[in-house]
Amino acid sequence: MSKKAVSLTLDEGNLLWLRGRGYGRGNLSAAVDDLITEARTGRLGETMMVRSVVGSIDLAADDPLLERADTAIRDLFAASVSRPMRVREPSSSYRPSRPGGSRHRG
Amino acid sequence: MAELPAAVTDTHALLFHAAASRALGRRAAAHFEACERQQALAYVPMAVIWEVSLLSRASRVNLRRPVRDFFEDLFSNPSYHPIDLSAEQVFVADELRFTRDPFDALIVAAARSIDLPLLTRDADIRASGTVRVLW
Secondary structure, eight states: OOOOOOOOOOOHHHHHHHHHTTGGGSOHHHHHHHHHHHHHTTOSOOOOOOOOOTTOOEEOTTOTTOTTHHHHHHHHHHHHHHSOOOOOOOOOSOOOOOTTSOOOOO | OOOOOEEEEOHHHHHHHHTTOTTSOHHHHHHHHHHHTTSSEEEEEHHHHHHHHHHHHTTSEEOSSOHHHHHHHHHTSTTEEEEOOOHHHHHHHHHOOSOOOHHHHHHHHHHHHTTOOEEOOOHHHHHHTSSOEEO
């Protein structure tokens, strides 16, 4: 399809998003073209409002500097690998027929 | 387009920022503040997302919502972007010899993969010289 030159004015947030996606160093026209194609084919989600995470979490009161974070994670892994591994082979669906019921050896 | 300041975040740096903690280093805090104003970029390695989920499970951090919702909130700001884990990052992490911590190795490898500084207080990472550090 042929191309047509147009002048664009973008919202700063959208421009920032394009930069974050690495489009800033490449061809902006191609990037916008790609995005419109995605939008037309329904692959883009709905626009989201920005929700800041600042002040939205709590660090453990007894370790606010996370100095024992590595130990906590190592403990999770240690607990995981110390559990006995239960392996069970699936039983075969093939069973030889035994005419006459049970057989006794010897 | 002009280049924006950009960096990769380590786990503790992101958590200090989200907790509004004073433990964050001055330069790291300035970078996150610029991200909040949408004037800088912060990239979040997969290893950081996993480590946050494990710290939440170990009750070292209270996200006050499921880990999925926390990161959906974070990435609602176009200044924050996840970095997908690649095979190349795993190879680079394997080749790093200054640490035996798999998370640190993958986080450093992620920063190297996109050639950006790392927001971290980790003295071993700084001393290794494998990646530029901001704190």
